[in-house]
Amino acid sequence: xxxxxxxxxxxxxxxxxxxxxxxxxxxxxxxxxxxxxxxxxxxxxxxxxxxxxxxxxxxxxxxxxxxxxxxxxxxxxxxxxxxxxxxxxxxxxxxxxxxxxxxxxxxxxxxxxxxxxxxxxxxxxxxxxxxxxxxxxxxxxxxxxxxxxxxxxxxxxxxxxxxxxxxxxxxxxxxxxxxxxxxxxxxxxxxxxxxxxxxxxxxxxxxxxxxxxxxxxxxxxxxxxxxxxxxxxxxxxxxxxxxxxxxxxxxxxxxxxxxxxxxxxxxxxxxxxxxxxxxxxxxxxxxxxxxxxxxxxxxxxxxxxxxxxxxxxxxxxxxxxxxxxxxxxxxxxxxxxxxxxxxxxxxxxxxxxxxxxxxxxxxxxxxxxxxxxxxxxxxxxxxxxxxxxxxxxxxxxxxxxxxxxxxxxxxxxxxxxxxxxxxxxxxxxxxxxxxxxxxxxxx
Amino acid sequence: xxxxxxxxxxxxxxxxxxxxxxxxxxxxxxxxxxxxxxxxxxxxxxxxxxxxxxxxxxxxxxxxxxxxxxxxxxxxxxxxxxxxxxxxxxxxxxxxxxxxxxxxxxxxxxxxxxxxxxxxxxxxxxxxxxxxxxxxxxxxxxxxxxxxxxxxxxxxxxxxxxxxxxxxxxxxxxxxxxxxxxxxxxxxxxxxxxxxxxxxxxxxxxxxxxxxxxxxxxxxxxxxxxxxxxxxxxxxxxxxxxxxxxxxxxxxxxxxxxxxxxxxxxxxxxxxxxxxxxxxxxxxxxxxxxxxxxxxxxxxxxxxxxxxxxxxxxxxxxxxxxxxxxxxxxxxxxxxxxxxxxxxxxxxxxxxxxxxxxxxxxxxxxxxxxxxxxxxxxxxxxxxxxxxxxxxxxxxxxxxxxxxxxxxxxxxxxxxxxxxxxxxxxxxxxxxxxxxxxxxxxx
Numbered sequence: 001x002x003x004x005x006x007x008x009x010x011x012x013x014x015x016x017x018x019x020x021x022x023x024x025x026x027x028x029x030x031x032x033x034x035x036x037x038x039x040x041x042x043x044x045x046x047x048x049x050x051x052x053x054x055x056x057x058x059x060x061x062x063x064x065x066x067x068x069x070x071x072x073x074x075x076x077x078x079x080x081x082x083x084x085x086x087x088x089x090x091x092x093x094x095x096x097x098x099x100x101x102x103x104x105x106x107x108x109x110x111x112x113x114x115x116x117x118x119x120x121x122x123x124x125x126x127x128x129x130x131x132x133x134x135x136x137x138x139x140x141x142x143x144x145x146x147x148x149x150x151x152x153x154x155x156x157x158x159x160x161x162x163x164x165x166x167x168x169x170x171x172x173x174x175x176x177x178x179x180x181x182x183x184x185x186x187x188x189x190x191x192x193x194x195x196x197x198x199x200x201x202x203x204x205x206x207x208x209x210x211x212x213x214x215x216x217x218x219x220x221x222x223x224x225x226x227x228x229x230x231x232x233x234x235x236x237x238x239x240x241x242x243x244x245x246x247x248x249x250x251x252x253x254x255x256x257x258x259x260x261x262x263x264x265x266x267x268x269x270x271x272x273x274x275x276x277x278x279x280x281x282x283x284x285x286x287x288x289x290x291x292x293x294x295x296x297x298x299x300x301x302x303x304x305x306x307x308x309x310x311x312x313x314x315x316x317x318x319x320x321x322x323x324x325x326x327x328x329x330x331x332x333x334x335x336x337x338x339x340x341x342x343x344x345x346x347x348x349x350x351x352x353x354x355x356x357x358x359x360x361x362x363x364x365x366x367x368x369x370x371x372x373x374x375x376x377x378x379x380x381x382x383x384x385x386x387x388x389x390x391x392x393x394x395x396x397x398x399x400x401x402x403x404x405x406x407x408x409x410x411x412x413x414x415x416x417x418x419x420x421x422x423x424x425x426x427x428x429x430x431x432x433x434x435x436x437x438x439x440x441x442x443x
Numbered sequence: 444x445x446x447x448x449x450x451x452x453x454x455x456x457x458x459x460x461x462x463x464x465x466x467x468x469x470x471x472x473x474x475x476x477x478x479x480x481x482x483x484x485x486x487x488x489x490x491x492x493x494x495x496x497x498x499x500x501x502x503x504x505x506x507x508x509x510x511x512x513x514x515x516x517x518x519x520x521x522x523x524x525x526x527x528x529x530x531x532x533x534x535x536x537x538x539x540x541x542x543x544x545x546x547x548x549x550x551x552x553x554x555x556x557x558x559x560x561x562x563x564x565x566x567x568x569x570x571x572x573x574x575x576x577x578x579x580x581x582x583x584x585x586x587x588x589x590x591x592x593x594x595x596x597x598x599x600x601x602x603x604x605x606x607x608x609x610x611x612x613x614x615x616x617x618x619x620x621x622x623x624x625x626x627x628x629x630x631x632x633x634x635x636x637x638x639x640x641x642x643x644x645x646x647x648x649x650x651x652x653x654x655x656x657x658x659x660x661x662x663x664x665x666x667x668x669x670x671x672x673x674x675x676x677x678x679x680x681x682x683x684x685x686x687x688x689x690x691x692x693x694x695x696x697x698x699x700x701x702x703x704x705x706x707x708x709x710x711x712x713x714x715x716x717x718x719x720x721x722x723x724x725x726x727x728x729x730x731x732x733x734x735x736x737x738x739x740x741x742x743x744x745x746x747x748x749x750x751x752x753x754x755x756x757x758x759x760x761x762x763x764x765x766x767x768x769x770x771x772x773x774x775x776x777x778x779x780x781x782x783x784x785x786x787x788x789x790x791x792x793x794x795x796x797x798x799x800x801x802x803x804x805x806x807x808x809x810x811x812x813x814x815x816x817x818x819x820x821x822x823x824x825x826x827x828x829x830x831x832x833x834x835x836x837x838x839x840x841x842x843x844x845x846x847x848x849x850x851x852x853x854x855x856x857x858x859x860x861x862x863x864x865x866x867x868x869x870x871x872x873x874x875x876x877x878x879x880x881x882x883x884x885x886x
Contacts, residue, residue: 041806041871043864043871044804044806044807044866047807047866052807052808052867053806054808059806155865159865295864296864296871297861297863297864297871301861304859320861321861323861324863325864325865325868326865327867332865332867335863336861336863361484361487363484363487363496363502364487364490364495364496365496365497392835393836393839394868395862395864395865395868396839396840396842396843397839399839399861399862400839400842400843400846402861402862402863403843403846403860404846406860406861407850416744417846418740418744418764418766418779418842418845418846419740419842420740420766420768420777420838420841420842420845421486421738421739421740421768421838422486422598422768422769422838423484423770424490424770424775425768425770425775425838426768426838428454428484428486428743429743430842
């Protein structure tokens with residue numbers, strides 16, 4: 001009977017357990033998870049802070065019924081011995097230690113929020129947005145807070161800024177790079193989002209560095225470049241780092257990105273040890289470079305592959321386009337593939353075109369603008385990136401572009417796709433086709 | 444200087460004119476259109492009847508600015524001479540006749556509503572939904588109408604039934620076939636729509652034949668099978684037929700479907716004569732059979748190809764998946780590829796799976812069910828059909844499935860597509876992936 005041990009029970013670990021269960025019905029599967037509860041949904045936290053989700057405890061769920069999967073919550077993995085093929089575990093409730101033997105091990109330890117080593121970072125009132133407890137602490141801080149500073153304008157930073165704005169706080173969001181959502185959007189595509197945030201009263205400060213956080217015990221203000229902003233609440237959202245301590249101590253090889261190095265079967269350098277999710281290194285399908293893709297959806301896709309292979313099956317993980325969506329107020333911002341900057345750094349010489357169309361015909365009420373930017377390779381015209389911003393249909397269109405990229409489609413082909421039309425949901429020419437035709441006029 | 448004549452100025456004719464203009468900047472392009480106005484949007488008519496579009500006149504638009512395109516409205520083409528390469532035209536205002544010489548001719552004469560030859564079909568109060576005038580007449584009839592019968596439960600019939608229901612009428616919709624939207628949906632997928640219509644007070648009568656329409660001058664009732672339904676308003680929506688009179692009289696070959704026969708460049712049997720849109724025969728990419736695909740989107744895609752080729756370019760039209768969407772109340776119903784019945788008739792032995800998922804995570808408010816049915820070939824598991832029903836995202840998902848079918852994707856590949864996730868717009872597992880995985884469990 002195969003013994004499979006999985007460390008970590010978020011998107012990657014949970015999916016790996018289900019996949020392994022499906023491939024090998026008799027395997028004994030043990031999951032070790034530090035949290036006292038089984039499943040939670042981190043991507044919901046900004047919306048619990050904003051109040052769309054009334055009770056943040058709704059983000060916690062019991063483990064799904066998986067036969068013969070032993071989920072040990074409140075249990076910490078303290079060491080991996082790849083020679084003996086064991087994992088040391090310790091109960092956080094009782095302190096009891098145990099040694100688990102594995103035939104296959106899946107490392108799905110996730111990531112931790114990076115806190116820049118600046119003065120004041122440990123002050124009370126400085127929060128991150130990662131766990132339900134983090135979210136709960138921020139919600140509790142709301143009523144004693146007038147001014148909030150969010151550091152980092154990635155998806156979590158933007159969504160949290162909008163959430164705090166909705167709660168009536170005076171919010172500033174600070175980004176080191178020149179524009180918001182820098183990993184997802186080119187600066188010209190970030191502009192409409194910045195404008196929307198400003199219209200809603202959020203102060204957007206790009207190209208500014210967090211220098212220090214000031215206060216005595218409690219945070220009072222934040223030093224940003226030359227400025228000092230009052231703040232009783234500071235959210236650090238500058239990004240997450242792969243949680244690789246266990247793997248590193250076990251002598252498992254890390255990649256240049258800091259994630260656990262894996263091959264196309266998500267095997268690590270150690271026999272029968274797999275890695276999946278935020279802790280693992282990824283591969284950009286366009287630049288062919290090692291990257292980190294710390295998304296729940298990526299973790300799910302990787303978890304599936306690791307689970308199948310750990311259970312004796314054969315699944316391949318080819319890499320990522322980093323397809324991602326963020327929501328702020330009524331705006332939905334989605335992206336897939338590479339941005340202009342990433343493409344240029346990889347020597348891809350992208351050609352791009354930006355198009356603004358209406359989501360519905362002019363004669364039908366409720367039409368809203370949808371902005372699409374396409375990036376293609378100058379030779380061959382294969383699509384390599386898509387950025388979509390609108391009030392509806394943005395995520396779905398990014399998904400279609402992701403499929404188009406995976407299938408090696410050219411912009412000429414995109415201009416000819418088949419689509420459907422009815423005035424309440426779309427215009428007679430699909431916005432992606434309008435965008436493709438706009439691009440063709442440039443080529 | 445090339446002389447291009449286009450007969451008809453709806454989706455196909457308009458797109459053909461734009462495409463021809465782009466390919467040959469010096470060509471002299473003449474469009475002949477019977478209507479007194481240039482452009483209108485037939486797909487909007489049910490929503491003008493329903494009141495979503497306040498003024499039906501909004502569906503009329505002036506011709507777009509196309510340099511050197513001479514659009515002659517209120518002008519009828521009366522004959523084509525393929526030997527002399529001329530078109531006879533007559534002004535409906537002045538009666539003046541003219542002979543236009545062409546180097547390339549595009550027949551884009553569209554379709555007409557089929558009226559079954561039954562007693563009473565010509566009574567006052569019997570309407571069709573095709574032109575703005577038709578829509579206007581129905582709107583004017585609303586205030587003197589209590590009971591309406593819609594004959595035909597295709598997209599137009601369903602959308603018009605919902606529209607009349609919203610206006611407070613007592614509405615019955617009658618369909619000869621066993622379920623609603625029979626060209627788009629399998630009966631099990633039609634059920635939720637039938638239920639929604641009934642919940643809204645619409646009487647849905649499937650498997651019933653329209654026998655006769657009764658009245659004296661004005662319609663009073665409709666005989667459906669053994670029943671007699673009171674009706675002061677009858678809408679005939681049993682389908683459209685290709686408008687091919689001119690082509691036929693000119694000796695241009697028709698196909699078995701009744702549409703003008705065309706090759707993959709949309710050339711007809713006559714040299715330098717092209718056909719596009721509702722009047723032309725189409726080709727089903729899955730069954731490889733000749734079909735009619737009388738959709739605005741199909742007409743646009745065909746019009747483009749005909750326009751490019753008529754102007755000396757080289758474009759290919761490969762066929763259709765008949766990707767289509769209809770809207771009734773808050774439901775959006777979309778479909779692409781073949782239904783089970785069509786697949787079986789073509790000997791394709793389809794395997795299907797139906798899945799019901801929520802559009803958003805359970806913890807996020809406003810989650811609505813989305814129902815997806817996939818059809819795959821039993822050998823190879825290539826996707827050949829998709830039916831999607833929901834309150835949002837249905838059209839976009841059908842578009843993604845259309846692309847997947849065009850790219851020859853298998854359901855195994857669909858289960859692994861990359862997608863994005865944020866609680867306000869989607870759950871962590873894309874509904875199409877859930878549907879694909881449900882299918883895989885059956886294979």
